[in-house]
Amino acid sequence: MNTKVLIDSRWAGNTGIGRLYQEVMDRKPPHVMDVHIESEMRLGSLYSPFMLGKAIRSSHADVFYSPSFMPPAFSNIPFVITIHDLMHLFYYSSLHKIYYQQVIARLAKKAKKIITVSYHSKQQLTQLLGIDEHLITVIYNGVDKRFAENENRIKLERPYLLYVGNRRKNKNIPAMLRAFAQAKIDKEIIFALSGEPDPILLQEAEHLGIQERIKFLGFIQEETLPQLYKGALVTMYVSLMEGFGLPILESMASRTPVLTSNVSSLPEIAGSGALCVDPFNINEMAEGIKQLVNNNQLRNYYIEEGTKRIDTFQWEHTGIQTWKAILS
Template sequence: MMIGFDDRWIGNHGIGRFANELAKRLPIVPLLLRGKPTDPWDCLHLSYSLYNQTHRHFFSPGYNPPLGKPCSFSFTIHDLIHLDVAEESSVLKRAYYHAIVRPALFNADVVFTVSNYSKERLLEWSGIAESRIVVVGNGVSTGFGADGERIINHTPYLLYVGNQKPHKNVERLVRAFAVSQLSRTMELWLTGNFSNSVMATICELGMSSKVKALGFVPESVLPAYYRGAIAVVMPSLNEGFGLPLIEAMACATPVLSSRATCLPEIAGDAALYFDPVNIEEMVSCLDEVQDDTTRTRLQLAGLERVKLFSWDIAAEKVNTAIQTVG
């Protein structure tokens, strides 16, 4: 059965990577959909469009369902950050989730998510039957591997990959780095541009020469940054999956991770963990990763752990579930 696919989600962000990789592997029919899938009113246009399509099933790799049930459909809730994180929430977003997303969870033939943590949050929030949710995970895209080009820098660097929204906890990472032993001999590199609050923290601590913003890093060169790093750190307060964890592991780069939400589920025994609100614990992890034996252990554990995650497996789970309900 061919699947009507919302390809508007394809892009360089987390959901965009998920959408792009599944689109390569599923028997899809791209739909001629206008507008942005993140627009709260997209559900109206989407519902109208689906009434006039000839495919048998509609699948969205993101959180935009149609109103009612214009056809057999499924969609993907990667996390509930728009509800769980105050800085990412608003009256409009909460209204959208309660008025559009929650009813759609009951109308959908199947609901996909990417971690058991996100599944449990969905069950807790919505009250739908557990059997309606399928956890498909994420994978590592072609190009992320231990072999290949690496960034060579005269000063070793610790790498953070992600945006600088408050729940990403980058300010605490900067504070921990500033008092760690690492800051004497290494730099902290952050993808993207400095947020105002992160920039203020860097200036307050006098770390302008030690903390660098890389700007936008294309996926084509991101593996080289992973491979060149002493370690990758993920200090988040809330995640639905944490794609940089497995990308770093695939590149044989040691991982330091917050133990919040889904992150221990994803990283398993292949990371050093810290409480994301405890700067002393974060500092301890930063200092521990200087040890060669520790780094080697994390590299080997990561290369083994990442074998659990595959875009082929994720796509197969999605396709099997859709073909079953279709």
């Protein structure tokens, strides 16, 4: 018997959520008939829950699934959503925080199941939003096999440390710049960051005297990302808060050592496969950079441990467990 699943596919695209959506859809069971939300409404629109409710009512679907946090305002069928993190409560405007607490959280409690991507995020959902822990299922993201299979590396004009991600406040990029400037490593080494030049970061680099050692890579094509990780000396991902932290796994799979944080979900995801440091302590971050660049024994230890760690994170498992949550 076929099951009709209405899916909020507006989240498809070149993002972490977009990757999750695609991996889940690639593993859709044969008896599932998928239908999709048809709307050009902004993902973060205040009216999204109402649009979703109307779409559900007219869809005649058996269940609704979203790969992200936006629940319907009303639903006559069971629904499953994925809340990746609670960044809106910490790093967005006060209006975002109120909307998340008073609207999103209340609607989410009506879900059949809430999926989240780490036990840290599950703990936050129960403690900060008061969601029943029995409603929440933790399903880890996976890492694409092409990172481990790739044997090519990009060579920039100089050896480089790498950061891949956006520029939101939780990413802690100014602190990483300060730690990089302080680290006792070869001054030929540069810090390469995804994205276009940023006036604030350029000003910070100039203040630190490292403007010639910073390189902005612009938009990174998906097909070149494995080669970029492979070519780096170290991947820097010393965030203040993450729900998961996919670049950690992508770097581990590429056999490039990772410097990450010892807070939020990051030590949970990294395990023993990355060097975890205090993201609020510039000296500790700088020492971590020095050790991973200069200490070959330590460097090789984290490369080997990281290679073992990625076995825990398989998209096949993510897809199977997600469909189990949707259809059960």
